[in-house]
Amino acid sequence: MKKKLLASLLTAVFTIGAxxxxxxxxxSTTDTxxxxxxxxTVVESKGTITVAASPTPHAEILKEAAKILAQExxxxxxxxxxxxxxxxxxxxxxxxxxNYFQHVPYLxxxxxxxxxxxxxxxxxxxxxxGIYPGTKSDLSEVADGDAIAIPNDTTNEARALLLLQDNxxxxxxxxxxxxxxxxxIVENPYNLxxxxxxxxxxxxxxxxxxxxxxNGNYALEAGFSVGKDAVAYELxxxxxxxxxxxxxxxxxGNENNEGVQALVKVLKSDEIKQFINDxxxxxxxxxxx
Numbered sequence: 001m002k003k004k005l006l007a008s009l010l011t012a013v014f015t016i017g018a019x020x021x022x023x024x025x026x027x028s029t030t031d032t033x034x035x036x037x038x039x040x041t042v043v044e045s046k047g048t049i050t051v052a053a054s055p056t057p058h059a060e061i062l063k064e065a066a067k068i069l070a071q072e073x074x075x076x077x078x079x080x081x082x083x084x085x086x087x088x089x090x091x092x093x094x095x096x097x098x099n100y101f102q103h104v105p106y107l108x109x110x111x112x113x114x115x116x117x118x119x120x121x122x123x124x125x126x127x128x129x130g131i132y133p134g135t136k137s138d139l140s141e142v143a144d145g146d147a148i149a150i151p152n153d154t155t156n157e158a159r160a161l162l163l164l165q166d167n168x169x170x171x172x173x174x175x176x177x178x179x180x181x182x183x184x185i186v187e188n189p190y191n192l193x194x195x196x197x198x199x200x201x202x203x204x205x206x207x208x209x210x211x212x213x214x215n216g217n218y219a220l221e222a223g224f225s226v227g228k229d230a231v232a233y234e235l236x237x238x239x240x241x242x243x244x245x246x247x248x249x250x251x252x253g254n255e256n257n258e259g260v261q262a263l264v265k266v267l268k269s270d271e272i273k274q275f276i277n278d279x280x281x282x283x284x285x286x287x288x289x
Contacts, residue, residue, distance in 0.1 A: 046073035049259035051248075052087035054101040055080045056220045057276075057284045058246070061125070062100060064275045065266045074262055082200055084153060085110075092116045092251055098260050100124065100267075101217075103244040105155040105178050113154075117252040122264045123245035123287045125276060127216020129159050130230035131167065134209040139167055139231050144191050146210035152196035157181055159244065160213035167232045178243070216283050226283040245287045 049069070053059045059080045066076040079096060081087045087099040088110055102110075104120055111118055134149070136142070148169075150160040158180040164170050171187035172180050182194050195209055202212050203222035211231070219226065226233050234240040248264055250257065266272060273286040 043071065043073045045075070046262070047259055048075045048077055049263050050077045050079070050096040050098075051263065052079050052081055052090050052096045052099040052101070054087070054217050055082070056217050057125075057127075057280060058100045058217065060279070061267070061272065061276060061284075065263065065272055068266045068269070068271060069262065072262065072266075074259060076263065084199060088114075088116070088118055088249070091249065092118060094251065097254070097257060098248050098250045098263070100246065100248050102249065103155070103246055105158075105243060106153065107247070107249055109154045118249050119252045119255060120247040120249055121255050121260060122248050122268065123289065124248060124264075124267045126241045126245050126285045126287050127219075127283065128226050128230075128233045128235070128285070129156075129163055129216065129240070129244070130214060130219055130224070130226055130233035131163060132203075132206070132212050132214055132219060132222075132224050132230055134206045134211045136210045137231065139169070139211075142169065142190050142192075142210065145193065146190060147193040147195050147208070149195040149197055149202045149205050149209045149212045151199040151202055151213070151215065153199060154179060154181075156199055156215060157196065159240070161185070163213060163232065163234060220280065220283050224283075225281050227281055241285070241287070 051062060053062055059078050062076065062078045066078070069076045079090070081101070084102065084106070087101050090096040091099050098121065107118055107120060110116070131139070136146070148164070151157055155178055158176070158178045161170065161172060161180045161182070165172050169190065169192060170185050173184045173186055176184040182196070195205065197205065199215055199218060202214055203218050206212055214222065214224065216226070224230065248260065248267070250260055254260065276284050276286050
């Protein structure tokens with residue numbers, strides 16, 4: 001009788017242990033699956049967005065935007081260009097969806113000169129145009145015959161000349177406006193020599209001219225700070241801020257492209273505005289519509 005009772009107790013112990021063991025294993029498996037579900041977030045792919053851009057600040061801003069877009073399922077592919085012509089050519093040809101490097105006056109000039117139909121989708125930021133030191137560090141030091149380097153493309157040359165005019169170094173024809181060239185100078189009291197160069201080259205002659213007049217992105221690339229280094233610059237609340245806002249551009253007809261619209265939304269977000277303000281020390285200013 002004792003033997004039968006002992007055998008029954010042992011059987012009960014093993015049975016309980018077996019069920020308990022199975023119960024623990026099942027619970028462990030369930031916990032693991034729950035943990036995996038909680039930690040693994042699968043983002044559905046929405047596609048690829050391609051954009052052509054100048055390296056600074058455009059591509060830098062886009063790389064920050066790419067992080068946000070990736071969380072939304074978009075793969076942003078950025079192609080950098082050093083010049084102001086190819087980014088428009090690849091968008092017009094359909095090779096790339098959009099570009100981010102130019103302002104509307106330049107876009108209008110490019111379209112007219114090349115018979116193309118690129119259009120602005122949205123304004124993203126503004127870069128104050130500035131006069132920067134070359135061999136001299138203050139406009140009060142300007143002397144007869146000094147040389148000043150300026151961009152040679154139509155709209156940016158006009159912008160440089162208008163800034164020089166605002167600072168008393170020359171006077172343009174009254175109707176010169178955004179198409180002004182050195183041929184529109186009617187007063188040159190210091191007999192200044194204007195060295196006209198492709199925009200990307202202007203910052204490279206600081207050791208050869210008294211001053212250089214730079215686009216904001218090329219000033220950044222040259223290591224200049226608008227607030228600390230410019231001897232004069234366009235004010236952020238000026239009409240120039242509206243006129244020369246940097247845009248996302250596409251070929252006409254592609255304005256409502258889903259990927260482009262997603263990119264614009266991110267570039268206009270508070271996160272990107274904060275990134276711009278924290279990164280560029282006033283050299284790049286978010287544009288408010």
